[in-house]
Amino acid sequence: MSTVHLSAITKQFGKVTAVEDLDLLIKEGEFFTFLGPSGCGKTTTLRMVAGFYYPTKGVVKFNDRVMTTVPPEKRNTGMVFQNYALFPHMTVFENVAFGLKVRKMSKEETKKRVEDVLRKVRLDQYAERQVSQLSGGQQQRVALARALVIEPDILLLDEPLSNLDARLRDEMRAEILRLQKEYKITTIYVTHDQVEALTMSDRIAVFNSGKCQQVGTPTEIYNEPVNDFVAEFIGETNLLGVSEAGLGENHRLYHVGALGSKVKVNNTSLNVAGYTENDELRLSVRPEAIEVSAQPVAGENVFPGKVKLVQFTGAAVHTYVEMNDRLTVVGTALNQGPSTYLKEGAEVYVRLPEDQIRIVPKAGV
Amino acid sequence: MSTVHLSAITKQFGKVTAVEDLDLLIKEGEFFTFLGPSGCGKTTTLRMVAGFYYPTKGVVKFNDRVMTTVPPEKRNTGMVFQNYALFPHMTVFENVAFGLKVRKMSKEETKKRVEDVLRKVRLDQYAERQVSQLSGGQQQRVALARALVIEPDILLLDEPLSNLDARLRDEMRAEILRLQKEYKITTIYVTHDQVEALTMSDRIAVFNSGKCQQVGTPTEIYNEPVNDFVAEFIGETNLLGVSEAGLGENHRLYHVGALGSKVKVNNTSLNVAGYTENDELRLSVRPEAIEVSAQPVAGENVFPGKVKLVQFTGAAVHTYVEMNDRLTVVGTALNQGPSTYLKEGAEVYVRLPEDQIRIVPKAGV
Amino acid sequence: MMLNAEKRRTLVLLIPVVLILTGYVLYPTLRTAYESFLHNGVPSFQNYEDFFGSKAKANLQALWNSVWISLLSVLFSALIGVPLAYIFNRYEFPGRRFFSNIAIMPIVLPSLVGVMAFMFLYGEAGLIPNAIKDLLNLSEVPFKIGGISGILIVHAYTMYPYFYMTTASALSNLDLSLEEAASNLGANRFKVFWQVTFPLLTPGFVAASLLVFMVSMASFSAPFLLAGGFRVLSLQIYFSKINGDLEMAATQSVILSIVSIAFLLFMRWYQGRKDYRMASKGIGAHRSEVNNPMLKWTMVTLGVFAVIILLLPHATLLILSLVPEGTWTWQTYPAVFNLENYKMLFDTPYIWEPVRNSLIMAVIACFGVFVFGIFTSYALVKRNFIGKNLLDILVMIPWALPATVIGMNLILAFNSPNPFSFGQILVGTFWILPLAYFIRFLPLVVRSTNAVLEQLDDSIEEAAQNLGAKWFYTFRKVVIPIIMPGVLSGTLLAFVQAVGEFPTSVLLYTIGNRPISIEIMNQLRMFNIGQAAAYGMIQVALIAVVMFISSRFLGVKAEKSLG
Amino acid sequence: MAGSGGGEEEDASGTPSDDGGGEADKSGDLEEKVVIYSPHGSDILGDFKQRFEEEYGIKMEFLDMGSQEILDRIRSEKNNTQADVWWGAPQVNFDQAKDEGLLAEYKPSYADALDDMYYDEDWMWTGTSMTPEVIMYNNKEISEEEAPKDWDDLIDPKWQDELIIRYPLASGTMRTIYSAMIYRTYKDTEDTKEGYEWLEKLDNNTKEYSANPELMYNQLAKGVGSLTVWNMPDAVMLAEEKGYPFGYVLPASGTPVLTEGIAIVKDAPHLKAAEAFYEFVNTPEAAKLLAEKYYRIPTRDDVTDLPEWITEAEDDIKPMDIDWALFQEKSDEWMDHWDNQIKNAEKETGE
Numbered sequence A, B: 001m002s003t004v005h006l007s008a009i010t011k012q013f014g015k016v017t018a019v020e021d022l023d024l025l026i027k028e029g030e031f032f033t034f035l036g037p038s039g040c041g042k043t044t045t046l047r048m049v050a051g052f053y054y055p056t057k058g059v060v061k062f063n064d065r066v067m068t069t070v071p072p073e074k075r076n077t078g079m080v081f082q083n084y085a086l087f088p089h090m091t092v093f094e095n096v097a098f099g100l101k102v103r104k105m106s107k108e109e110t111k112k113r114v115e116d117v118l119r120k121v122r123l124d125q126y127a128e129r130q131v132s133q134l135s136g137g138q139q140q141r142v143a144l145a146r147a148l149v150i151e152p153d154i155l156l157l158d159e160p161l162s163n164l165d166a167r168l169r170d171e172m173r174a175e176i177l178r179l180q181k182e183y184k185i186t187t188i189y190v191t192h193d194q195v196e197a198l199t200m201s202d203r204i205a206v207f208n209s210g211k212c213q214q215v216g217t218p219t220e221i222y223n224e225p226v227n228d229f230v231a232e233f234i235g236e237t238n239l240l241g242v243s244e245a246g247l248g249e250n251h252r253l254y255h256v257g258a259l260g261s262k263v264k265v266n267n268t269s270l271n272v273a274g275y276t277e278n279d280e281l282r283l284s285v286r287p288e289a290i291e292v293s294a295q296p297v298a299g300e301n302v303f304p305g306k307v308k309l310v311q312f313t314g315a316a317v318h319t320y321v322e323m324n325d326r327l328t329v330v331g332t333a334l335n336q337g338p339s340t341y342l343k344e345g346a347e348v349y350v351r352l353p354e355d356q357i358r359i360v361p362k363a364g365v
Numbered sequence C: 001m002m003l004n005a006e007k008r009r010t011l012v013l014l015i016p017v018v019l020i021l022t023g024y025v026l027y028p029t030l031r032t033a034y035e036s037f038l039h040n041g042v043p044s045f046q047n048y049e050d051f052f053g054s055k056a057k058a059n060l061q062a063l064w065n066s067v068w069i070s071l072l073s074v075l076f077s078a079l080i081g082v083p084l085a086y087i088f089n090r091y092e093f094p095g096r097r098f099f100s101n102i103a104i105m106p107i108v109l110p111s112l113v114g115v116m117a118f119m120f121l122y123g124e125a126g127l128i129p130n131a132i133k134d135l136l137n138l139s140e141v142p143f144k145i146g147g148i149s150g151i152l153i154v155h156a157y158t159m160y161p162y163f164y165m166t167t168a169s170a171l172s173n174l175d176l177s178l179e180e181a182a183s184n185l186g187a188n189r190f191k192v193f194w195q196v197t198f199p200l201l202t203p204g205f206v207a208a209s210l211l212v213f214m215v216s217m218a219s220f221s222a223p224f225l226l227a228g229g230f231r232v233l234s235l236q237i238y239f240s241k242i243n244g245d246l247e248m249a250a251t252q253s254v255i256l257s258i259v260s261i262a263f264l265l266f267m268r269w270y271q272g273r274k275d276y277r278m279a280s281k282g283i284g285a286h287r288s289e290v291n292n293p294m295l296k297w298t299m300v301t302l303g304v305f306a307v308i309i310l311l312l313p314h315a316t317l318l319i320l321s322l323v324p325e326g327t328w329t330w331q332t333y334p335a336v337f338n339l340e341n342y343k344m345l346f347d348t349p350y351i352w353e354p355v356r357n358s359l360i361m362a363v364i365a366c367f368g369v370f371v372f373g374i375f376t377s378y379a380l381v382k383r384n385f386i387g388k389n390l391l392d393i394l395v396m397i398p399w400a401l402p403a404t405v406i407g408m409n410l411i412l413a414f415n416s417p418n419p420f421s422f423g424q425i426l427v428g429t430f431w432i433l434p435l436a437y438f439i440r441f442l443p444l445v446v447r448s449t450n451a452v453l454e455q456l457d458d459s460i461e462e463a464a465q466n467l468g469a470k471w472f473y474t475f476r477k478v479v480i481p482i483i484m485p486g487v488l489s490g491t492l493l494a495f496v497q498a499v500g501e502f503p504t505s506v507l508l509y510t511i512g513n514r515p516i517s518i519e520i521m522n523q524l525r526m527f528n529i530g531q532a533a534a535y536g537m538i539q540v541a542l543i544a545v546v547m548f549i550s551s552r553f554l555g556v557k558a559e560k561s562l563g
Numbered sequence D: 001m002a003g004s005g006g007g008e009e010e011d012a013s014g015t016p017s018d019d020g021g022g023e024a025d026k027s028g029d030l031e032e033k034v035v036i037y038s039p040h041g042s043d044i045l046g047d048f049k050q051r052f053e054e055e056y057g058i059k060m061e062f063l064d065m066g067s068q069e070i071l072d073r074i075r076s077e078k079n080n081t082q083a084d085v086w087w088g089a090p091q092v093n094f095d096q097a098k099d100e101g102l103l104a105e106y107k108p109s110y111a112d113a114l115d116d117m118y119y120d121e122d123w124m125w126t127g128t129s130m131t132p133e134v135i136m137y138n139n140k141e142i143s144e145e146e147a148p149k150d151w152d153d154l155i156d157p158k159w160q161d162e163l164i165i166r167y168p169l170a171s172g173t174m175r176t177i178y179s180a181m182i183y184r185t186y187k188d189t190e191d192t193k194e195g196y197e198w199l200e201k202l203d204n205n206t207k208e209y210s211a212n213p214e215l216m217y218n219q220l221a222k223g224v225g226s227l228t229v230w231n232m233p234d235a236v237m238l239a240e241e242k243g244y245p246f247g248y249v250l251p252a253s254g255t256p257v258l259t260e261g262i263a264i265v266k267d268a269p270h271l272k273a274a275e276a277f278y279e280f281v282n283t284p285e286a287a288k289l290l291a292e293k294y295y296r297i298p299t300r301d302d303v304t305d306l307p308e309w310i311t312e313a314e315d316d317i318k319p320m321d322i323d324w325a326l327f328q329e330k331s332d333e334w335m336d337h338w339d340n341q342i343k344n345a346e347k348e349t350g351e
């Protein structure tokens, strides 16, 4: 029930700069996700919000209160640590009850709420176990329960579901979202699971090497990445180096070096990101947008190729098509049973739909 | 370069039975994956293979040697621990070099190989850091490098990529597979990421509560689950309770309680799992198999419904269709841009293709 | 301004620590240092000139002897204490608990009678050498202790518990999956121990090495009783004092402290080079399993054997207490046993008074060191502030100085009213002894607590704070329970030592608070070795009971965290 | 016996405390208690406590500790005096205390019965018993005939490794003996050379330096060594009381005789009681009791019916003529030399 405002935050460890000049405004009750490669500064940022690190430069505000150096226990945030940080000398119940005991809640009320949350994370039978006797995923759920049970103003979740199986993860996601909406808890979420990020978040910030690349809603981030880093990092994509080659009425032409030919792209802001003259350009096309077909297909941007590999991933099937010795593209189709898979080595036609291509600049370093 | 043979393995911790009566034969050079919900006994099994636990009952064999109580250091396995278990008093380099030093490898050779593997896990710049100064994902990669560098006979990986982002995970997967194939290392892999499991594995074992439910290749497991637990656990699916309702020439009829009508299913072993008379039956149909359309569609098993929720997950779009107040099914389509999404509340038609339905028995407890 | 809250907290923590240390350690020590710069009452460097000049030969030799004896004592204590701790804490075998309790019995042995028991046991006229001689019909005793070997053996025997206890508590906090990772990488048990376990126990070793080094630098009874002519610094101090040259004694004390402190700084540096916080993900405290029956029985045999050796001096003490006066003089073996010594002892009307005094004073002092030690150690390990090294030195000084010097310091500082004694003259009152014990044994608790705190991952504390716990609450409910094994082992050591403390007691006791050790000493002075031994047995029994109770009731809680 | 003894003593002396029958009267002008620091051990002290309390009806408290410690302690309690009487220590200790101004003057009623060897010229202390030093031997190993007869016999090479010596720096007895050995020639030559040479030879014959008497007795009794030098009362006591196989020889050429004394501590909080106690422990009856039961040779020449071992030896004791003031002045230096040069040269480790 707070906004979180980070302005011009920099954090250095000795000579290492973990976070650089970060500006973020997270709205009240928002579910906000940090995405980014390993070591890009997500945990560090979270810890500055929680109060375990003080920024080297910059200000942290909750609502309008400056919190930069307020000690952690006065911030009423609930955090799930990347390494869980469970209290080894306590049982599961005691771990979860800790925050309530601190808040001087009555015995019965504590018991009720702890049992309640343990049921939600499917650990009600484990209440009396020592935490060292739990499996990895069970420990992670204890950490989650411990942060949820205090119904904090701000919830900080550092990869809270990374050790859970898909089904349980679904349930936990639903539970977190339910609580979050119910109590309007401002939530900052760190995850490496893109589906998780895309389905749960109100907004997402994409980090790279301590810098924020883009902030936006999931569809914005996915469909309208501002640069090739975001395009490539979120979801699968085929990235091809291109250069401008002409302007049509409703479309633009780009020359694709690796294909040795031109590609037509709709001239909308959805298909062409903002860029300047000096930028190197990339063409990004998602595998699921690519049509791969054994028969010649009608339309623009059709190129022949040869199936190199067919990869089964459950719901989807990836088809790797070799266009020439310099270029392979991936297409994705839904899994409609083994009979529909293309054969490796088959000659195919690949279409890059002009309305689903996006031209982005190369990210600065 | 060993087979791993577990016969009739049971492991108990006091009164808790973590693994029960497990039989597995993992072939030489095979990439074998354990899948299963949190706390089902995956880590425990892995630890018995590594030699950290001794089975309460049963025998562990590598090739034909009984290894049940051979100490860990004589097994030449390489393990990535779920909790990393990095040596806090050593730098990244020293951590990785440890196994080589134990093997009395020369200084230069050690240096060469450590640098090599660190480059592969993208940590070459971090060689001299203390491990406490690394981010979670970086630590995990050190653990991975440490296990890979010794090129063991058997590689045991306990959720080795859970803290990595999708892109890095892809790279690491490729690296693991490359090494695994190159040196023909028998690999046992634990993961919660199904795409990972399905794309990497030669075979998969699905566990539930300490018991093995099914062993098979990824397509077998996905397309021909033996029971509803496996069907539901691997991938998304719609599960409907059914009862037998008749037998056609090439098809069978099942009565779906929740729909109040019959469904036609092809009568092949692909579409109907083995079951006995006493089994309760379930109909499983994957979301990506379901056709959802605003126009009435031709064919069998078409039912009307109303769109309840459209969920964007990146490459795919899930459509939740309410058939009646007892039943909602999910259909998945590829993301072809926001314009193609169905509207919530729209009247639609849902087809359950008869060749993509699978009838499975309910799993015993 | 940036680090306000953090700094304020550190400050609040530091103020009492600094105050107490200044008042009761620094101030008295400075008094002594000041004394060393007086020559016949006039300020000068004469004493130091003497030390390195005219008296250099003896002094430097004593210094050198002290140093290498101490280093060897550290080595030997480690050689005994570490393996014992490892075996008794790592392997589950029949009688493990019993053995592990016995293992700290040496520390129960009252120092003076203890060393004498050693001589009765292993000296040239001792029971064991003569028994072997008679059994094998040798013409000469096969071995005897005495001189340097004697000092080293006695040091190793009485000081290895420092290693044993700190190692044991550090082991209990060690993440076992680290060892598993090592053995998985192909390291055999030996390598695992040397390359992983051993380095990770560094904080524990550092603590123990410091304690042993300093205590043997200052050790008195052993060199004095076993090698009367052998020159070590602690004896030089004693003799200077006996010869009436207080200023020289002070000078020698200063030198001794400087050496000890140098060692302290060296160890701190050594430890500071690396990180020992086990910050791995989740909790990996799975206990390794041993099923090998061979190994198990080897352990049991080893255990039994060790226990016998460890308890022989106690047995000797028991024998001495049972031999009536005058029946074991020239005889090789005692022939008559009865309870006469005990009877004579219990006939004295005030027999229980010293026992009660010792207990009360030890309890008071231990309560003090327990509380104060935890806070001090926490400040030292988990807080950053300027002058941390200095504070650490201050804490260790009472341990670095010979006990007699501490006693002298206190006399000098508190035989006139000053603010730290609340305007009272403390010398000659009841409180001076508990205070002395408090000061002397504070380093024990601080060291052993440091060792476990070093291993504690910060994120545990952070988690508690994040859940809204105030610092103190976190400290009480999270930090303390986790470090309890370390704190308790330190406090237990302190208690045991306080009950038997002699060198400062003898300087400071009064009629009203006469402790056991003084009573033993008095019996010895009257040549009543039997009654002294009987008194010693009472002390042993007393401490054994306390240890038993604490391991029963407090140990249970501490062990819970081991999983 | 104590009761009647007390009465007689007061008759003879006419001490400040008035005579009178009742105990209550005796304690009339005394303070409620008296505090004694003494190294005499709880046996003697307990015995005297009982007798004194019976006689005077006030409490006697005692601290039982070594004489060196008493000195240290009285020194450290200077600002806050706790003790009234210091009973028992060699005269050197008292002299030192006197020099430091720690003692109070008191001339006891029995002053006339003391030889002037046995009191301080300023009456800061008086002697209560005397302690001649002797050569003590294990009579299971050495017969009476074989035993050395005089100091110089001890340095005969045939006793190589036969001597067990109490470590001299820590022992008043041994310091006195060692100093006396130097003083024998020093008093004429003003040179310590001969004395040092003698000590060097003694050091040669010494097998072990014992840290405390108990260990020395043990080593001697069990035959680790067979000879030592020690004081006569202890030698008698050990043989008669504790069953040690010890005999002793009074050196023919004379021996140092130590005086043990008593003194009142300066600023004693219970002065009257202190004086009463001072008198009480050196009545003839008390002296006799000490001699008979606790092997102390009285300094008073008016004690009769002494045990045989004292009367027999009385003629053999030839007190060495010693300048105690010089002793006190020089002995630190001499012992320092012994410690640094003599012991050093020969016996590094004492092994």
Ligand SMILES: Nc1ncnc2c1ncn2[C@@H]1O[C@H](COP(=O)(O)OP(=O)(O)OP(=O)(O)O)[C@@H](O)[C@H]1O
Pocket: A132, A133, A134, A135, A136, A137, A138, A163, B013, B016, B017, B018, B036, B037, B038, B039, B040, B041, B042, B043, B044, B045, B082, C286
């Ligand atoms: N030392 C122990 N004592 C008691 N029970 C234990 C112990 N270790 C594990 N268990 C229990 O055994 C079961 C299996 O644990 P295991 O660690 O093998 O699970 P897992 O399949 O690896 O789960 P996850 O995916 O969450 O890591 C769990 O229910 C766990 O609580």
Ligand SMILES: Nc1ncnc2c1ncn2[C@@H]1O[C@H](COP(=O)(O)OP(=O)(O)OP(=O)(O)O)[C@@H](O)[C@H]1O
Pocket: A013, A016, A017, A018, A036, A037, A038, A039, A040, A041, A042, A043, A044, A045, A082, B132, B133, B134, B135, B136, B137, B138, B163
């Ligand atoms: N105490 C420290 N000292 C030095 N460098 C540090 C320290 N803590 C973190 N870093 C570095 O700062 C960078 C950011 O770390 P951070 O933990 O925020 O990464 P992250 O985004 O959470 O990564 P991951 O997804 O792998 O957990 C990393 O490169 C890390 O090595």
Ligand SMILES: [Mg+2]
Pocket: A042, A043, A044, A082, A158, B135, B136, B137
């Ligand atoms: Mg992180």
Ligand SMILES: [Mg+2]
Pocket: A135, A136, A137, B042, B043, B044, B082, B158
């Ligand atoms: Mg696991």
